[in-house]
Amino acid sequence: xxxxxxxxxxxxxxxxxxxxxxxxxxxxxxxxxxxxLLEVRFGESVDFTKVDFLFLGGGSDREQQLVVxxxxxxxxxxxxxIEEGLVVLAICGGxxxxxxxxxxxxxxxxxxxxxxxxYTEAGEDRLIGDVAVKVQVGGxxxxxxxxxxxxxxxxxxxxxxxxxxxxxxxxxxRDGTEGARYKNVFGTYLHGPLLPKNPAFADYLINLALxxxxxxxxxxxxxxxxxxxxxxxxxxxxxxxxS
Ligand code: GLN
Numbered sequence: 001x002x003x004x005x006x007x008x009x010x011x012x013x014x015x016x017x018x019x020x021x022x023x024x025x026x027x028x029x030x031x032x033x034x035x036x037l038l039e040v041r042f043g044e045s046v047d048f049t050k051v052d053f054l055f056l057g058g059g060s061d062r063e064q065q066l067v068v069x070x071x072x073x074x075x076x077x078x079x080x081x082i083e084e085g086l087v088v089l090a091i092c093g094g095x096x097x098x099x100x101x102x103x104x105x106x107x108x109x110x111x112x113x114x115x116x117x118x119y120t121e122a123g124e125d126r127l128i129g130d131v132a133v134k135v136q137v138g139g140x141x142x143x144x145x146x147x148x149x150x151x152x153x154x155x156x157x158x159x160x161x162x163x164x165x166x167x168x169x170x171x172x173x174r175d176g177t178e179g180a181r182y183k184n185v186f187g188t189y190l191h192g193p194l195l196p197k198n199p200a201f202a203d204y205l206i207n208l209a210l211x212x213x214x215x216x217x218x219x220x221x222x223x224x225x226x227x228x229x230x231x232x233x234x235x236x237x238x239x240x241x242x243s
Contacts, residue, residue, distance in 0.1 A: 002052040003050060005040055006057075051081065099120055133164065146197060162181050162186055196227060
């Protein structure tokens with residue numbers, strides 16, 4: 001049985017990010033993998049070492065600031081789970097709060113969790129639009145596509161980017177990096193939501209979660225008819241070819 005935890009579904013829920021959770025659950029169920037969903041709200045307890053897939057969506061600056069106060073006291077538990085291979089997907093605001101800090105456009109520094117070696121500073125304008133990113137996961141290259149909308153510019157320290165920007169802005173619109181990866185923690189600016197449009201990446205995350213439980217399974221392929229169509233539309237719009 002895999003346990004999926006959606007953290008703060010009522011606070012970090014921008015741009016349909018909960019679709020990522022729905023896709024993770026459904027793609028497990030279609031393969032007959034038992035899976036359950038825990039929705040954990042502000043102040044509610046959870047043992048992260050018992051979770052297999054943790055999801056943090058995007059949120060406004062105010063919400064980001066709020067949830068950090070709830071997460072800081074549980075940081076040791078979260079870190080332990082991450083070191084043990086917990087699979088985490090964090091989008092936009094959720095991604096930013098895994099870094100050292102988020103500096104608002106007024107210059108206020110909101111502390112982050114410091115799990116990823118990166119920081120974010122808000123700019124005057126927002127980075128908005130379709131985005132495509134080349135990533136190398138599980139020894140294979142994939143193009144992730146999605147939509148970004150953030151004022152934060154993220155700069156990486158000693159952490160690997162998730163991928164390279166092919167179209168769009170990515171972490172900061174300057175250095176060509178998008179997102180970050182540490183162990184099985186993935187941070188990214190790609191809303192969309194991400195997993196419905198990138199089923200191969202969704203399966204990669206499912207495989208990582210299973211492998212952490214000692215299960216090496218070849219997931220049976222799914223037809224992904226609508227998913228492929230959605231990708232075609234966005235890749236065509238971006239004048240990119242790819243699978
Ligand atoms: N603080 C974030 C920003 O840079 C919030 C945006 C988001 O999560 N979509 O704008």
